[in-house]
Amino acid sequence: MAKVAIIYYSQTGTTHLLAKAIEEGAKAAGAETRLLKVKETAPDELWGNNPVWKQHIEETSGVPEASNDDLEWADAIIFGSPTRYGxxxxxxxSFIDQTGALWAKGALTDKIGSSFTSTATLHGGQEATILALNTAFYHWGMLIVSPGYVEPSQFQSGNPYGTSFTSQNGKLDPDEIAVTAAKLQGRRVAEITARFKGA
Structure with missing residues (x-):
């Protein structure tokens, strides 16, 4: 059985919803999963004055925060983040920057990695963000699994790099196309990880 950690940051909930769909796909493939958020580092005066941001923090208070122990536990790590200037x-x-001790002892070598994102606007840097997240995997000596164009639904979502969705400045939740793509990505990572472990 593959152990899959889905580790994400979400400000208003879009990336959180994608993370949940990815977890659903991984579980459907028989994986043991951990859905984890990273620590909020923005000062209280920023998010406290934003009703949507504050509401999302309150609604996800029960989601555990990721730690280096979760990275060691996992056979596969899937990172999710909204895009900030690509x-x-x-x-x-910040979470990735605190993994130096794991990297130094090779604890992440030969694990599976994958990434997903969301943007407020179309062409807001989706692929750039996924590629930037994947850069950490290269340094850790991991193997990257992308969704690719392995199923017809991926031609609708249009992103072989990783699941992505445009929220139109937070007005839209992930649609059926994005949720289907996210489930496929979770399933594909879980299946390939299980195959890799069994080799």
């Missing part, structure tokens, strides 16, 4: 959010970058 880059991952600072919160998930």
């Amino acid at each position: 880059l991952p959010a600072a919160q998930i970058k």
Whole structure:
């Protein structure tokens, strides 16, 4: 059985919903999963004055925060982040920056990695963000599994790099196409990880 950690940051809930769909896909493939958020590092005065941001923090208070122990536990790690100027959010970058001890002892070598994202606007840097997240996997010596164009539904979602969705400035939740793509990505990562472990 593959052990899959889905580790994400979400400000208003879009990336959280994609993470849940990815977890559903991984579970459907028989994986043991951990759905984890990274620590909120923005000061209280920023998110406390934003009703949507504050509501999302309150609604996901029960989601555990990721730790290095979760990275060691996992056979596969799937990172999710909204796009910030074509880059991952600072919160998930902060989490990645605290993994030096794991990297130094080779604890993440030969694990499976995959990434997903959301943007407020069309062409807002989706592929760039996924590629930036994947860069950490390269440094850790991991193997990257993308959704690719392995099923017809991926031609609708249009992103072989990783699941992505445009929320139109937070007005839209992930649609059926995005949710289907997310489930496929979770399933594909779980299946390939299980196959790799059994080799």
